[in-house]
Amino acid sequence: MNYSIGELARRSGLAVRTVRYYSDAGLVPPIARTPAGYRRYDLAAVARLELIRTLRELSLDLATIRRVLDREIALSDVAAAHAEALAVQIRTLRLHRAILTAVAARGSNPEELERMHSLAKLSADERRLLVDDFLDTVFADRPELRAARNTLTPELPDDPTPAQLDAWLELTKLLQDETFRTDLRRLTTQYPISGLQADPVAAVQALAAPAVTAGLSPTSPEASPLVAQLLNNFARTVAQADLREAAQRLLSILESARDPRRERYLELLATINGWAPPEHLTPIYDWTIEALRQAS
Known part of the structure:
Protein backbone atom coordinates (compact mmCIF):
# COMPACT_ATOMS: atom_id res chain seq x y z
CA MET A 1 0.00 0.00 0.00
CA ASN A 2 1.25 3.47 -0.76
CA TYR A 3 0.04 6.93 0.00
CA SER A 4 -0.06 10.35 -1.58
CA ILE A 5 1.50 13.19 0.31
CA GLY A 6 -1.98 14.31 1.43
CA GLU A 7 -2.84 10.84 2.73
CA LEU A 8 0.49 10.63 4.47
CA ALA A 9 -0.18 14.00 6.12
CA ARG A 10 -3.58 12.82 7.37
CA ARG A 11 -2.20 9.57 8.78
CA SER A 12 0.68 11.36 10.53
CA GLY A 13 -1.34 14.31 11.77
CA LEU A 14 1.07 16.78 10.17
CA ALA A 15 0.39 19.54 7.71
CA VAL A 16 1.01 18.77 4.03
CA ARG A 17 3.61 21.53 3.82
CA THR A 18 5.46 20.01 6.81
CA VAL A 19 5.50 16.55 5.23
CA ARG A 20 6.72 18.07 1.97
CA TYR A 21 9.47 19.92 3.83
CA TYR A 22 10.69 16.72 5.49
CA SER A 23 10.48 14.89 2.20
CA ASP A 24 12.45 17.57 0.36
CA ALA A 25 15.04 17.41 3.14
CA GLY A 26 15.45 13.68 2.52
CA LEU A 27 14.13 12.65 5.92
CA VAL A 28 11.07 10.93 4.45
CA PRO A 29 11.97 9.96 0.87
CA PRO A 30 9.15 8.79 -1.45
CA ILE A 31 9.22 5.21 -2.69
CA ALA A 32 8.10 6.26 -6.15
CA ARG A 33 6.52 8.98 -8.25
CA THR A 34 3.45 8.77 -10.43
CA PRO A 35 3.71 9.48 -14.19
CA ALA A 36 2.48 12.97 -13.32
CA GLY A 37 5.34 13.40 -10.86
CA TYR A 38 3.36 13.03 -7.62
CA ARG A 39 5.17 11.41 -4.73
CA ARG A 40 4.05 8.13 -3.21
CA TYR A 41 4.96 6.83 0.25
CA ASP A 42 4.70 3.53 2.12
CA LEU A 43 3.97 2.58 5.75
CA ALA A 44 7.63 3.06 6.65
CA ALA A 45 7.21 6.75 5.81
CA VAL A 46 4.38 6.97 8.35
CA ALA A 47 6.63 5.47 11.02
CA ARG A 48 9.49 7.84 10.13
CA LEU A 49 7.19 10.84 10.34
CA GLU A 50 5.91 9.78 13.76
CA LEU A 51 9.47 9.47 15.01
CA ILE A 52 10.44 12.82 13.50
CA ARG A 53 7.46 14.53 15.10
CA THR A 54 8.27 13.03 18.52
CA LEU A 55 11.94 14.00 18.33
CA ARG A 56 11.10 17.52 17.16
CA GLU A 57 8.69 17.93 20.08
CA LEU A 58 11.64 16.97 22.30
CA SER A 59 13.64 19.83 20.70
CA LEU A 60 16.08 17.71 18.70
CA ASP A 61 17.49 19.46 15.65
CA LEU A 62 16.99 18.07 12.14
CA ALA A 63 20.67 17.23 11.69
CA THR A 64 20.57 14.94 14.73
CA ILE A 65 17.26 13.44 13.64
CA ARG A 66 18.74 12.65 10.23
CA ARG A 67 21.64 10.81 11.87
CA VAL A 68 19.21 8.81 14.00
CA LEU A 69 17.10 7.89 10.99
CA ASP A 70 20.20 6.91 9.04
CA ARG A 71 21.39 4.90 12.08
CA GLU A 72 24.63 6.84 12.31
CA ILE A 73 23.98 7.28 16.04
CA ALA A 74 21.87 5.27 18.44
CA LEU A 75 18.59 6.78 19.53
CA SER A 76 19.36 5.71 23.11
CA ASP A 77 22.58 7.78 23.10
CA VAL A 78 20.76 10.81 21.76
CA ALA A 79 18.00 10.38 24.34
CA ALA A 80 20.50 10.14 27.20
CA ALA A 81 22.36 13.27 26.10
CA HIS A 82 19.21 15.30 25.70
CA ALA A 83 17.78 14.03 28.97
CA GLU A 84 20.87 15.36 30.76
CA ALA A 85 20.60 18.68 28.90
CA LEU A 86 16.95 18.97 29.91
CA ALA A 87 17.85 18.17 33.52
CA VAL A 88 20.27 21.11 33.53
CA GLN A 89 17.61 23.38 32.02
CA ILE A 90 15.06 22.22 34.60
CA ARG A 91 17.44 22.97 37.47
CA THR A 92 18.10 26.42 36.02
CA LEU A 93 14.40 27.13 35.57
CA ARG A 94 13.66 26.05 39.13
CA LEU A 95 16.28 28.44 40.44
CA HIS A 96 14.91 31.26 38.28
CA ARG A 97 11.42 30.53 39.57
CA ALA A 98 12.63 30.63 43.16
CA ILE A 99 14.33 33.97 42.57
CA LEU A 100 11.25 35.48 40.92
CA THR A 101 9.05 34.15 43.74
CA ALA A 102 11.33 35.77 46.31
CA VAL A 103 11.30 39.07 44.43
CA ALA A 104 7.50 38.98 44.09
CA ALA A 105 7.03 38.19 47.78
CA ARG A 106 9.39 40.80 49.18
CA GLY A 107 9.49 43.53 46.59
CA SER A 108 13.27 43.35 46.41
CA ASN A 109 15.10 46.58 45.63
CA PRO A 110 17.09 46.90 42.38
CA GLU A 111 20.40 46.20 44.12
CA GLU A 112 19.15 42.97 45.65
CA LEU A 113 17.50 41.97 42.38
CA GLU A 114 20.86 42.39 40.65
CA ARG A 115 22.52 40.19 43.26
CA MET A 116 19.88 37.53 42.73
CA HIS A 117 20.33 37.80 38.98
CA SER A 118 24.05 37.24 39.46
CA LEU A 119 23.22 34.10 41.41
CA ALA A 120 20.92 32.88 38.66
CA LYS A 121 23.69 33.27 36.10
CA LEU A 122 25.92 30.88 38.03
Missing part, protein backbone atom coordinates in the same frame (compact mmCIF):
# COMPACT_ATOMS: atom_id res chain seq x y z
CA SER A 123 25.53 27.29 36.95
CA ALA A 124 25.60 24.47 39.51
CA ASP A 125 29.17 23.72 38.40
CA GLU A 126 30.19 27.34 38.88
CA ARG A 127 28.67 27.40 42.35
CA ARG A 128 30.55 24.20 43.14
CA LEU A 129 33.82 25.76 41.94
CA LEU A 130 33.25 28.77 44.20
CA VAL A 131 32.71 26.51 47.20
CA ASP A 132 35.62 24.21 46.33
CA ASP A 133 37.99 27.14 45.95
CA PHE A 134 37.04 28.37 49.42
CA LEU A 135 37.37 24.95 51.03
CA ASP A 136 40.65 24.25 49.21
CA THR A 137 42.06 27.40 50.76
CA VAL A 138 40.80 26.55 54.24
CA PHE A 139 41.65 22.85 54.40
CA ALA A 140 44.48 22.59 51.85
CA ASP A 141 45.25 18.93 51.24
CA ARG A 142 44.86 17.53 54.77
CA PRO A 143 43.07 14.19 54.34
CA GLU A 144 42.48 13.88 58.08
CA LEU A 145 40.13 16.88 57.84
CA ARG A 146 38.17 15.52 54.88
CA ALA A 147 35.12 14.75 57.02
CA ALA A 148 35.18 18.27 58.48
CA ARG A 149 35.39 19.68 54.97
CA ASN A 150 32.36 17.65 53.88
CA THR A 151 30.28 18.94 56.80
CA LEU A 152 31.12 22.53 55.81
CA THR A 153 30.03 22.11 52.17
CA PRO A 154 26.85 24.00 51.21
CA GLU A 155 24.51 22.37 48.68
CA LEU A 156 21.98 24.85 47.31
CA PRO A 157 18.95 22.79 46.20
CA ASP A 158 17.55 23.06 42.68
CA ASP A 159 14.34 24.60 44.00
CA PRO A 160 15.50 26.75 46.94
CA THR A 161 13.21 28.56 49.33
CA PRO A 162 13.52 32.35 49.72
CA ALA A 163 15.35 31.74 53.01
CA GLN A 164 17.85 29.45 51.29
CA LEU A 165 18.39 32.04 48.55
CA ASP A 166 19.05 34.74 51.13
CA ALA A 167 21.44 32.45 52.97
CA TRP A 168 23.33 31.59 49.79
CA LEU A 169 23.68 35.24 48.77
CA GLU A 170 25.11 36.09 52.19
CA LEU A 171 27.31 33.01 52.18
CA THR A 172 28.90 33.93 48.84
CA LYS A 173 30.25 37.07 50.48
CA LEU A 174 31.91 34.98 53.19
CA LEU A 175 33.26 32.55 50.60
CA GLN A 176 35.04 35.44 48.89
CA ASP A 177 36.18 37.20 52.08
CA GLU A 178 39.96 36.82 51.98
CA THR A 179 40.45 37.64 55.67
CA PHE A 180 37.84 35.05 56.65
CA ARG A 181 39.58 32.48 54.47
CA THR A 182 42.93 33.29 56.05
CA ASP A 183 41.58 33.12 59.60
CA LEU A 184 39.86 29.78 59.00
CA ARG A 185 43.01 28.43 57.39
CA ARG A 186 44.96 29.50 60.47
CA LEU A 187 42.44 27.68 62.66
CA THR A 188 42.71 24.42 60.71
CA THR A 189 46.50 24.55 60.74
CA GLN A 190 46.34 24.65 64.54
CA TYR A 191 44.73 21.21 64.51
CA PRO A 192 47.63 18.78 64.99
CA ILE A 193 45.32 15.77 65.20
CA SER A 194 43.94 13.16 62.84
CA GLY A 195 40.27 12.37 62.79
CA LEU A 196 37.44 14.28 64.45
CA GLN A 197 37.28 12.43 67.79
CA ALA A 198 40.26 14.41 69.10
CA ASP A 199 38.94 17.74 67.82
CA PRO A 200 39.87 20.19 70.62
CA VAL A 201 36.89 22.44 69.88
CA ALA A 202 34.52 19.47 70.14
CA ALA A 203 36.22 18.42 73.38
CA VAL A 204 35.72 21.90 74.82
CA GLN A 205 32.07 21.81 73.86
CA ALA A 206 31.51 18.43 75.50
CA LEU A 207 33.13 19.41 78.79
CA ALA A 208 32.21 23.07 79.10
CA ALA A 209 28.64 23.07 77.76
CA PRO A 210 27.13 21.52 80.93
CA ALA A 211 28.93 24.11 83.05
CA VAL A 212 27.60 26.96 80.92
CA THR A 213 24.08 25.50 81.00
CA ALA A 214 24.28 25.15 84.77
CA GLY A 215 25.38 28.78 85.13
CA LEU A 216 28.70 27.86 86.68
CA SER A 217 31.09 30.79 86.83
CA PRO A 218 34.36 30.16 84.94
CA THR A 219 36.25 31.78 87.82
CA SER A 220 34.61 29.70 90.55
CA PRO A 221 36.45 26.95 92.43
CA GLU A 222 33.95 24.45 91.03
CA ALA A 223 35.19 25.22 87.52
CA SER A 224 38.79 24.31 88.33
CA PRO A 225 38.42 20.50 87.99
CA LEU A 226 36.73 20.91 84.59
CA VAL A 227 39.45 23.23 83.34
CA ALA A 228 42.15 20.86 84.60
CA GLN A 229 40.53 17.91 82.86
CA LEU A 230 40.10 19.87 79.66
CA LEU A 231 43.69 21.08 79.69
CA ASN A 232 45.14 17.67 80.53
CA ASN A 233 43.14 16.03 77.73
CA PHE A 234 44.33 18.64 75.26
CA ALA A 235 47.94 18.36 76.37
CA ARG A 236 47.86 14.60 75.82
CA THR A 237 46.27 15.08 72.39
CA VAL A 238 49.02 17.43 71.23
CA ALA A 239 51.80 15.68 73.16
CA GLN A 240 52.55 18.87 75.05
CA ALA A 241 54.15 18.27 78.47
CA ASP A 242 54.17 21.94 79.54
CA LEU A 243 50.59 22.71 80.62
CA ARG A 244 51.16 26.45 80.43
CA GLU A 245 52.16 26.18 76.77
CA ALA A 246 49.25 23.79 76.13
CA ALA A 247 46.88 26.35 77.65
CA GLN A 248 48.22 29.09 75.39
CA ARG A 249 47.85 26.84 72.39
CA LEU A 250 44.27 25.93 73.29
CA LEU A 251 43.45 29.58 73.92
CA SER A 252 44.69 30.46 70.44
CA ILE A 253 42.47 27.79 68.90
CA LEU A 254 39.39 28.88 70.82
CA GLU A 255 39.92 32.57 70.05
CA SER A 256 40.07 31.70 66.35
CA ALA A 257 37.01 29.45 66.62
CA ARG A 258 35.09 32.25 68.37
CA ASP A 259 35.14 34.35 65.18
CA PRO A 260 31.50 35.47 64.69
CA ARG A 261 31.91 34.98 60.94
CA ARG A 262 32.54 31.27 61.55
CA GLU A 263 29.35 30.93 63.58
CA ARG A 264 27.42 32.85 60.91
CA TYR A 265 28.83 30.52 58.25
CA LEU A 266 27.49 27.54 60.18
CA GLU A 267 24.06 29.19 60.50
CA LEU A 268 23.89 29.93 56.78
CA LEU A 269 25.16 26.45 55.96
CA ALA A 270 22.35 24.88 58.01
CA THR A 271 19.74 26.99 56.25
CA ILE A 272 21.05 26.17 52.78
CA ASN A 273 21.37 22.44 53.46
CA GLY A 274 18.04 22.19 55.27
CA TRP A 275 19.65 21.20 58.58
CA ALA A 276 18.56 22.05 62.10
CA PRO A 277 19.99 25.38 63.32
CA PRO A 278 23.41 24.88 64.92
CA GLU A 279 24.03 25.41 68.59
CA HIS A 280 25.46 28.81 69.44
CA LEU A 281 28.93 28.02 70.74
CA THR A 282 30.18 31.53 71.49
CA PRO A 283 29.06 31.37 75.16
CA ILE A 284 30.96 28.08 75.54
CA TYR A 285 34.09 29.55 73.96
CA ASP A 286 33.83 32.67 76.12
CA TRP A 287 33.41 30.58 79.28
CA THR A 288 36.38 28.35 78.48
CA ILE A 289 38.65 31.21 77.45
CA GLU A 290 37.92 33.05 80.69
CA ALA A 291 38.40 29.86 82.72
CA LEU A 292 41.74 29.12 81.04
CA ARG A 293 42.99 32.65 81.61
CA GLN A 294 41.91 32.46 85.25
CA ALA A 295 43.79 29.19 85.65
CA SER A 296 47.00 30.39 83.99
Whole structure:
Protein backbone atom coordinates (compact mmCIF):
# COMPACT_ATOMS: atom_id res chain seq x y z
CA MET A 1 0.00 0.00 0.00
CA ASN A 2 1.25 3.47 -0.76
CA TYR A 3 0.04 6.93 0.00
CA SER A 4 -0.06 10.35 -1.58
CA ILE A 5 1.50 13.19 0.31
CA GLY A 6 -1.98 14.31 1.43
CA GLU A 7 -2.84 10.84 2.73
CA LEU A 8 0.49 10.63 4.47
CA ALA A 9 -0.18 14.00 6.12
CA ARG A 10 -3.58 12.82 7.37
CA ARG A 11 -2.20 9.57 8.78
CA SER A 12 0.68 11.36 10.53
CA GLY A 13 -1.34 14.31 11.77
CA LEU A 14 1.07 16.78 10.17
CA ALA A 15 0.39 19.54 7.71
CA VAL A 16 1.01 18.77 4.03
CA ARG A 17 3.61 21.53 3.82
CA THR A 18 5.46 20.01 6.81
CA VAL A 19 5.50 16.55 5.23
CA ARG A 20 6.72 18.07 1.97
CA TYR A 21 9.47 19.92 3.83
CA TYR A 22 10.69 16.72 5.49
CA SER A 23 10.48 14.89 2.20
CA ASP A 24 12.45 17.57 0.36
CA ALA A 25 15.04 17.41 3.14
CA GLY A 26 15.45 13.68 2.52
CA LEU A 27 14.13 12.65 5.92
CA VAL A 28 11.07 10.93 4.45
CA PRO A 29 11.97 9.96 0.87
CA PRO A 30 9.15 8.79 -1.45
CA ILE A 31 9.22 5.21 -2.69
CA ALA A 32 8.10 6.26 -6.15
CA ARG A 33 6.52 8.98 -8.25
CA THR A 34 3.45 8.77 -10.43
CA PRO A 35 3.71 9.48 -14.19
CA ALA A 36 2.48 12.97 -13.32
CA GLY A 37 5.34 13.40 -10.86
CA TYR A 38 3.36 13.03 -7.62
CA ARG A 39 5.17 11.41 -4.73
CA ARG A 40 4.05 8.13 -3.21
CA TYR A 41 4.96 6.83 0.25
CA ASP A 42 4.70 3.53 2.12
CA LEU A 43 3.97 2.58 5.75
CA ALA A 44 7.63 3.06 6.65
CA ALA A 45 7.21 6.75 5.81
CA VAL A 46 4.38 6.97 8.35
CA ALA A 47 6.63 5.47 11.02
CA ARG A 48 9.49 7.84 10.13
CA LEU A 49 7.19 10.84 10.34
CA GLU A 50 5.91 9.78 13.76
CA LEU A 51 9.47 9.47 15.01
CA ILE A 52 10.44 12.82 13.50
CA ARG A 53 7.46 14.53 15.10
CA THR A 54 8.27 13.03 18.52
CA LEU A 55 11.94 14.00 18.33
CA ARG A 56 11.10 17.52 17.16
CA GLU A 57 8.69 17.93 20.08
CA LEU A 58 11.64 16.97 22.30
CA SER A 59 13.64 19.83 20.70
CA LEU A 60 16.08 17.71 18.70
CA ASP A 61 17.49 19.46 15.65
CA LEU A 62 16.99 18.07 12.14
CA ALA A 63 20.67 17.23 11.69
CA THR A 64 20.57 14.94 14.73
CA ILE A 65 17.26 13.44 13.64
CA ARG A 66 18.74 12.65 10.23
CA ARG A 67 21.64 10.81 11.87
CA VAL A 68 19.21 8.81 14.00
CA LEU A 69 17.10 7.89 10.99
CA ASP A 70 20.20 6.91 9.04
CA ARG A 71 21.39 4.90 12.08
CA GLU A 72 24.63 6.84 12.31
CA ILE A 73 23.98 7.28 16.04
CA ALA A 74 21.87 5.27 18.44
CA LEU A 75 18.59 6.78 19.53
CA SER A 76 19.36 5.71 23.11
CA ASP A 77 22.58 7.78 23.10
CA VAL A 78 20.76 10.81 21.76
CA ALA A 79 18.00 10.38 24.34
CA ALA A 80 20.50 10.14 27.20
CA ALA A 81 22.36 13.27 26.10
CA HIS A 82 19.21 15.30 25.70
CA ALA A 83 17.78 14.03 28.97
CA GLU A 84 20.87 15.36 30.76
CA ALA A 85 20.60 18.68 28.90
CA LEU A 86 16.95 18.97 29.91
CA ALA A 87 17.85 18.17 33.52
CA VAL A 88 20.27 21.11 33.53
CA GLN A 89 17.61 23.38 32.02
CA ILE A 90 15.06 22.22 34.60
CA ARG A 91 17.44 22.97 37.47
CA THR A 92 18.10 26.42 36.02
CA LEU A 93 14.40 27.13 35.57
CA ARG A 94 13.66 26.05 39.13
CA LEU A 95 16.28 28.44 40.44
CA HIS A 96 14.91 31.26 38.28
CA ARG A 97 11.42 30.53 39.57
CA ALA A 98 12.63 30.63 43.16
CA ILE A 99 14.33 33.97 42.57
CA LEU A 100 11.25 35.48 40.92
CA THR A 101 9.05 34.15 43.74
CA ALA A 102 11.33 35.77 46.31
CA VAL A 103 11.30 39.07 44.43
CA ALA A 104 7.50 38.98 44.09
CA ALA A 105 7.03 38.19 47.78
CA ARG A 106 9.39 40.80 49.18
CA GLY A 107 9.49 43.53 46.59
CA SER A 108 13.27 43.35 46.41
CA ASN A 109 15.10 46.58 45.63
CA PRO A 110 17.09 46.90 42.38
CA GLU A 111 20.40 46.20 44.12
CA GLU A 112 19.15 42.97 45.65
CA LEU A 113 17.50 41.97 42.38
CA GLU A 114 20.86 42.39 40.65
CA ARG A 115 22.52 40.19 43.26
CA MET A 116 19.88 37.53 42.73
CA HIS A 117 20.33 37.80 38.98
CA SER A 118 24.05 37.24 39.46
CA LEU A 119 23.22 34.10 41.41
CA ALA A 120 20.92 32.88 38.66
CA LYS A 121 23.69 33.27 36.10
CA LEU A 122 25.92 30.88 38.03
CA SER A 123 25.53 27.29 36.95
CA ALA A 124 25.60 24.47 39.51
CA ASP A 125 29.17 23.72 38.40
CA GLU A 126 30.19 27.34 38.88
CA ARG A 127 28.67 27.40 42.35
CA ARG A 128 30.55 24.20 43.14
CA LEU A 129 33.82 25.76 41.94
CA LEU A 130 33.25 28.77 44.20
CA VAL A 131 32.71 26.51 47.20
CA ASP A 132 35.62 24.21 46.33
CA ASP A 133 37.99 27.14 45.95
CA PHE A 134 37.04 28.37 49.42
CA LEU A 135 37.37 24.95 51.03
CA ASP A 136 40.65 24.25 49.21
CA THR A 137 42.06 27.40 50.76
CA VAL A 138 40.80 26.55 54.24
CA PHE A 139 41.65 22.85 54.40
CA ALA A 140 44.48 22.59 51.85
CA ASP A 141 45.25 18.93 51.24
CA ARG A 142 44.86 17.53 54.77
CA PRO A 143 43.07 14.19 54.34
CA GLU A 144 42.48 13.88 58.08
CA LEU A 145 40.13 16.88 57.84
CA ARG A 146 38.17 15.52 54.88
CA ALA A 147 35.12 14.75 57.02
CA ALA A 148 35.18 18.27 58.48
CA ARG A 149 35.39 19.68 54.97
CA ASN A 150 32.36 17.65 53.88
CA THR A 151 30.28 18.94 56.80
CA LEU A 152 31.12 22.53 55.81
CA THR A 153 30.03 22.11 52.17
CA PRO A 154 26.85 24.00 51.21
CA GLU A 155 24.51 22.37 48.68
CA LEU A 156 21.98 24.85 47.31
CA PRO A 157 18.95 22.79 46.20
CA ASP A 158 17.55 23.06 42.68
CA ASP A 159 14.34 24.60 44.00
CA PRO A 160 15.50 26.75 46.94
CA THR A 161 13.21 28.56 49.33
CA PRO A 162 13.52 32.35 49.72
CA ALA A 163 15.35 31.74 53.01
CA GLN A 164 17.85 29.45 51.29
CA LEU A 165 18.39 32.04 48.55
CA ASP A 166 19.05 34.74 51.13
CA ALA A 167 21.44 32.45 52.97
CA TRP A 168 23.33 31.59 49.79
CA LEU A 169 23.68 35.24 48.77
CA GLU A 170 25.11 36.09 52.19
CA LEU A 171 27.31 33.01 52.18
CA THR A 172 28.90 33.93 48.84
CA LYS A 173 30.25 37.07 50.48
CA LEU A 174 31.91 34.98 53.19
CA LEU A 175 33.26 32.55 50.60
CA GLN A 176 35.04 35.44 48.89
CA ASP A 177 36.18 37.20 52.08
CA GLU A 178 39.96 36.82 51.98
CA THR A 179 40.45 37.64 55.67
CA PHE A 180 37.84 35.05 56.65
CA ARG A 181 39.58 32.48 54.47
CA THR A 182 42.93 33.29 56.05
CA ASP A 183 41.58 33.12 59.60
CA LEU A 184 39.86 29.78 59.00
CA ARG A 185 43.01 28.43 57.39
CA ARG A 186 44.96 29.50 60.47
CA LEU A 187 42.44 27.68 62.66
CA THR A 188 42.71 24.42 60.71
CA THR A 189 46.50 24.55 60.74
CA GLN A 190 46.34 24.65 64.54
CA TYR A 191 44.73 21.21 64.51
CA PRO A 192 47.63 18.78 64.99
CA ILE A 193 45.32 15.77 65.20
CA SER A 194 43.94 13.16 62.84
CA GLY A 195 40.27 12.37 62.79
CA LEU A 196 37.44 14.28 64.45
CA GLN A 197 37.28 12.43 67.79
CA ALA A 198 40.26 14.41 69.10
CA ASP A 199 38.94 17.74 67.82
CA PRO A 200 39.87 20.19 70.62
CA VAL A 201 36.89 22.44 69.88
CA ALA A 202 34.52 19.47 70.14
CA ALA A 203 36.22 18.42 73.38
CA VAL A 204 35.72 21.90 74.82
CA GLN A 205 32.07 21.81 73.86
CA ALA A 206 31.51 18.43 75.50
CA LEU A 207 33.13 19.41 78.79
CA ALA A 208 32.21 23.07 79.10
CA ALA A 209 28.64 23.07 77.76
CA PRO A 210 27.13 21.52 80.93
CA ALA A 211 28.93 24.11 83.05
CA VAL A 212 27.60 26.96 80.92
CA THR A 213 24.08 25.50 81.00
CA ALA A 214 24.28 25.15 84.77
CA GLY A 215 25.38 28.78 85.13
CA LEU A 216 28.70 27.86 86.68
CA SER A 217 31.09 30.79 86.83
CA PRO A 218 34.36 30.16 84.94
CA THR A 219 36.25 31.78 87.82
CA SER A 220 34.61 29.70 90.55
CA PRO A 221 36.45 26.95 92.43
CA GLU A 222 33.95 24.45 91.03
CA ALA A 223 35.19 25.22 87.52
CA SER A 224 38.79 24.31 88.33
CA PRO A 225 38.42 20.50 87.99
CA LEU A 226 36.73 20.91 84.59
CA VAL A 227 39.45 23.23 83.34
CA ALA A 228 42.15 20.86 84.60
CA GLN A 229 40.53 17.91 82.86
CA LEU A 230 40.10 19.87 79.66
CA LEU A 231 43.69 21.08 79.69
CA ASN A 232 45.14 17.67 80.53
CA ASN A 233 43.14 16.03 77.73
CA PHE A 234 44.33 18.64 75.26
CA ALA A 235 47.94 18.36 76.37
CA ARG A 236 47.86 14.60 75.82
CA THR A 237 46.27 15.08 72.39
CA VAL A 238 49.02 17.43 71.23
CA ALA A 239 51.80 15.68 73.16
CA GLN A 240 52.55 18.87 75.05
CA ALA A 241 54.15 18.27 78.47
CA ASP A 242 54.17 21.94 79.54
CA LEU A 243 50.59 22.71 80.62
CA ARG A 244 51.16 26.45 80.43
CA GLU A 245 52.16 26.18 76.77
CA ALA A 246 49.25 23.79 76.13
CA ALA A 247 46.88 26.35 77.65
CA GLN A 248 48.22 29.09 75.39
CA ARG A 249 47.85 26.84 72.39
CA LEU A 250 44.27 25.93 73.29
CA LEU A 251 43.45 29.58 73.92
CA SER A 252 44.69 30.46 70.44
CA ILE A 253 42.47 27.79 68.90
CA LEU A 254 39.39 28.88 70.82
CA GLU A 255 39.92 32.57 70.05
CA SER A 256 40.07 31.70 66.35
CA ALA A 257 37.01 29.45 66.62
CA ARG A 258 35.09 32.25 68.37
CA ASP A 259 35.14 34.35 65.18
CA PRO A 260 31.50 35.47 64.69
CA ARG A 261 31.91 34.98 60.94
CA ARG A 262 32.54 31.27 61.55
CA GLU A 263 29.35 30.93 63.58
CA ARG A 264 27.42 32.85 60.91
CA TYR A 265 28.83 30.52 58.25
CA LEU A 266 27.49 27.54 60.18
CA GLU A 267 24.06 29.19 60.50
CA LEU A 268 23.89 29.93 56.78
CA LEU A 269 25.16 26.45 55.96
CA ALA A 270 22.35 24.88 58.01
CA THR A 271 19.74 26.99 56.25
CA ILE A 272 21.05 26.17 52.78
CA ASN A 273 21.37 22.44 53.46
CA GLY A 274 18.04 22.19 55.27
CA TRP A 275 19.65 21.20 58.58
CA ALA A 276 18.56 22.05 62.10
CA PRO A 277 19.99 25.38 63.32
CA PRO A 278 23.41 24.88 64.92
CA GLU A 279 24.03 25.41 68.59
CA HIS A 280 25.46 28.81 69.44
CA LEU A 281 28.93 28.02 70.74
CA THR A 282 30.18 31.53 71.49
CA PRO A 283 29.06 31.37 75.16
CA ILE A 284 30.96 28.08 75.54
CA TYR A 285 34.09 29.55 73.96
CA ASP A 286 33.83 32.67 76.12
CA TRP A 287 33.41 30.58 79.28
CA THR A 288 36.38 28.35 78.48
CA ILE A 289 38.65 31.21 77.45
CA GLU A 290 37.92 33.05 80.69
CA ALA A 291 38.40 29.86 82.72
CA LEU A 292 41.74 29.12 81.04
CA ARG A 293 42.99 32.65 81.61
CA GLN A 294 41.91 32.46 85.25
CA ALA A 295 43.79 29.19 85.65
CA SER A 296 47.00 30.39 83.99
